[in-house]
Amino acid sequence: MNTQDKDLKAVEHIRAHQMVEMKGIGYLPRDMIIEILSRLPAKVLCKCRCVSKSWHDLLTRDVEFMTRHVQWSKQKPLLLVRRYISDGIGELNKSKITIELTSIDMQGDVTDKFRKVIDGPVHTFVSCGPLSILCCMYSLYVCNPSIHQVVRVPYHANSRLYNIGFGYLPVSNEYKIVHMFYHSFIGNGKMGCEIFSFKTGEGVTSGSWRGIGDCPFSAWTDEYPVSVNGTIYWALSSGWKDKSILSLDLEKEEFSCISYPIHESKKYNFLEYIGLMSTLCVVGFSAEASTMDIWMLKEKKNKTWAMEYSINLFPLCPKFLVPSDDHSEEILVHMEQRDLICYSLKSQTSRRIGYYRAMKTYNKPCLYYGSLIPMHSSSF
Known part of the structure; x- marks a missing residue:
C-alpha cells in the first residue's frame, strides 16, 4: 500500500468516527448533532433521553454536548x-x-x-x-x-x-x-x-x-x-x-x-x-x-x-x-x-x-x- 492509499484510508477512518448513528436522525456528523440538540430546552431534552440508548448516552454522558448545551442555555436564563x-x-x-x-x-x-x-x-x-x-x-x-x-x-x-x-x-x-x-x-x-x-x-x-x-x-x-x-x-x-x-x-x-x-x-x-x-x-x-x-x-x-x-x-x-x-x-x-x-x-x-x-x-x-x-x- 502506497503513501497516498494510507492517507485516504486514514481520512476514511476519521470520518467514520466523526459520524454518529442515532435512531430517528440517521448518520450525521457528530458535531452537527451536538449543535442541533444543544439548542433545545432542557425540558425537551429530558423527553429525548427515552428515544433510544444512543440518544440517552449522548444527552447524559457526553461532556462536549453538556458543555455546549450550557453555553446556549445561558442566553435564556x-x-x-x-x-x-x-x-x-x-x-x-x-x-x-x-x-x-x-x-x-x-x-x-x-x-x-x-x-x-x-x-x-x-x-x-x-x-x-x-x-x-x-x-x-x-x-x-x-x-x-x-x-x-x-x-x-x-x-x-x-x-x-x-x-x-x-x-x-x-x-x-x-x-x-x-x-x-x-x-x-x-x-x-x-x-x-x-x-x-x-x-x-x-x-x-x-x-x-x-x-x-x-x-x-x-x-x-x-x-x-x-x-x-x-x-x-x-x-x-x-x-x-x-x-x-x-x-x-x-x-x-x-x-x-x-x-x-x-x-x-x-x-x-x-x-x-x-x-x-x-x-x-x-x-x-x-x-x-x-x-x-x-x-x-x-x-x-x-x-x-x-x-x-x-x-x-x-x-x-x-x-x-x-x-x-x-x-x-x-x-x-x-x-x-x-x-x-x-x-x-x-x-x-x-x-x-x-x-x-x-x-x-x-x-x-x-x-x-x-x-x-x-x-x-x-x-x-
Whole structure:
C-alpha cells in the first residue's frame, strides 16, 4: 500500500468516527448533532433521553454536548422561586416539609414546577449556573431544577449549618460549597470555614468536606453571598460605617476584605451587591432621588472602585435585587409595585417581568439556566 492509499484510508477512518448513528436522525456528523440538540430546552431534552440508548448516552454522558448545551442555555436564563406546600407531610413527620420549586422565563411565564420533601424550612437559597443550593438548619441540598433532581449533601450529624456560599471553577470543572460557622458563641467569636467539593461528572455524594482554617475576619454575615468569577463575596454586618465585604478566592482558598466604595452611605436607603459583567458590583438605591447607582470593582488586587452607572428609576420604588448571572449585562430589580424590572446596562432600556402579580406567595427568587448535568454519579 502506497503513501497516498494510507492517507485516504486514514481520512476514511476519521470520518467514520466523526459520524454518529442515532435512531430517528440517521448518520450525521457528530458535531452537527451536538449543535442541533444543544439548542433545545432542557425540558425537551429530558423527553429525548427515552428515544433510544444512543440518544440517552449522548444527552447524559457526553461532556462536549453538556458543555455546549450550557453555553446556549445561558442566553435564556430562568428564575427559580420556591414556596412551601401543606400536603399532610408535616402531620406525619414534624421535621419534614414539602417545597415546590417553580421555573419562570424572562417573559414571566411558568415553564416548569416540581415538589420535593426536605428537612425543614430553607434559610439559604442561592444558585451557581445550572445548580442551586437549598440549605436548612441541619440539612443541605444541591438541586438541578431542569431535571428535577435534588440530592442531599452528606454532613456531620446534628451539626447546625450557618452561612453557605456556592461557586464554580471552570478550570477544574469543580463546584465548591463553602460553610462559614462559629466554633462557639462563647469566647472570641472566631469563625471557621470548611469546603465541600464535587466535580460535574462524579456526582454530589462523591464529594467530601475539609476544613481550611479560621476566617481572619470575625464578623457575622447577614446577606446571601454572591459568586463572581471564582470568588465568593459576603457583606459583613458592621453597620453603615466601615461596611465591608468578605471575599474567598475559590482556587487559592484565601480570604481578603474589601471596603465598600460608598463613603457617603447616608444618601442611600439601602445597599446591595451582585455580579455583573464578570465584576463585583455594589448598588446603592436612593428613594429621594429615585436613582440606582452602580459601583464596579475595577481592580480586584488594588480594591479600586468606580461608579459606572446612575440610573433614574422614577416613578418606581426598588425593594431588592435579584441575583443574576455574573457575566450578564442585565440587572434584575424587584419593585414595591410587585413587578420585576430587567434593566439592560448595554442598551440602557428596561422591561417588566410581572410574575409577582400572579405568584404573591413566592419568596425571593434566584436565577439559573437549563442543563442536563446529573447529580448522581451513577448517571454517567
